[in-house]
Amino acid sequence: MSLGAEFYERAVLDVARELIGCVVEHEGLAGMIVETEAYHESEPACHAFAGITPRTRVLFGEPGGAYVYRSYGIHALLNAVCEPAGVGAAVLIRALEPLTGIEEMRARREQASVRRGCLRDEDLCSGPGKLTQALGIELRHNETSLLDGPLAIRPGRGHPPEVVVGTRIGIAKAVELDWRFCAAGSPHVSRPRPRGVASRVREWDLS
DNA sequence: CATGGGATTGACT
DNA sequence: GTCAATCCCATGC
Numbered sequence: 001m002s003l004g005a006e007f008y009e010r011a012v013l014d015v016a017r018e019l020i021g022c023v024v025e026h027e028g029l030a031g032m033i034v035e036t037e038a039y040h041e042s043e044p045a046c047h048a049f050a051g052i053t054p055r056t057r058v059l060f061g062e063p064g065g066a067y068v069y070r071s072y073g074i075h076a077l078l079n080a081v082c083e084p085a086g087v088g089a090a091v092l093i094r095a096l097e098p099l100t101g102i103e104e105m106r107a108r109r110e111q112a113s114v115r116r117g118c119l120r121d122e123d124l125c126s127g128p129g130k131l132t133q134a135l136g137i138e139l140r141h142n143e144t145s146l147l148d149g150p151l152a153i154r155p156g157r158g159h160p161p162e163v164v165v166g167t168r169i170g171i172a173k174a175v176e177l178d179w180r181f182c183a184a185g186s187p188h189v190s191r192p193r194p195r196g197v198a199s200r201v202r203e204w205d206l207s
Numbered sequence: 208c209a210t211g212g213g214a215t216t217g218a219c220t
Numbered sequence: 221g222t223c224a225a226t227c228c229c230a231t232g233c
Binding site: 037039045046047069070071072073074075077079092094127128129130168169170171172190 | 213214215216
Binding site for chain 1: 225227229
């Protein structure tokens, strides 16, 4: 069962943190969310900061909507619209740990890669553009519903991962906000990793 | 209508 | 470390 509107209709920082450990699913392909970022109309890094435009209206729409936009002319980035309708806010899904359909994900990712057959599991969904490519998420999913649409986000199983907080990636404004959330220790988080997520070097590896 | 700038990635020096 | 690819849309004339 997908997360309901009441899950998304809350403070975007709470949603971003609690989405860590949840599962994104599309066409039978699924991965656990290990990295998110929060965006809110009150700060200039958020697309909704510009107000309601044809591009941003979905951000001000019903919580639980999907905001998918093209980045750098190439990549589709997936966001979950949050907060009550009328407030422009969303959580950017930045990385997944692949769970189901891993070989299908690898095939989709290697289509665009020059080096084939070399992609590790950690290379499949460790970035916002990578995960949409791996799961087949495209611009046509913009303004669809995460509650009952082709894209679904479900609660995770077991206890949720420990979460590490850091600053957001790849933005020029409001860079100081600690609005990035990562599953502690996960090798599927994108780079650069915040402190506390860096892979540990065992002592016997040093010499 | 023309222009400019990205919530990135992969390849290369 | 640097750099180009490439499309949508916000902005300004």
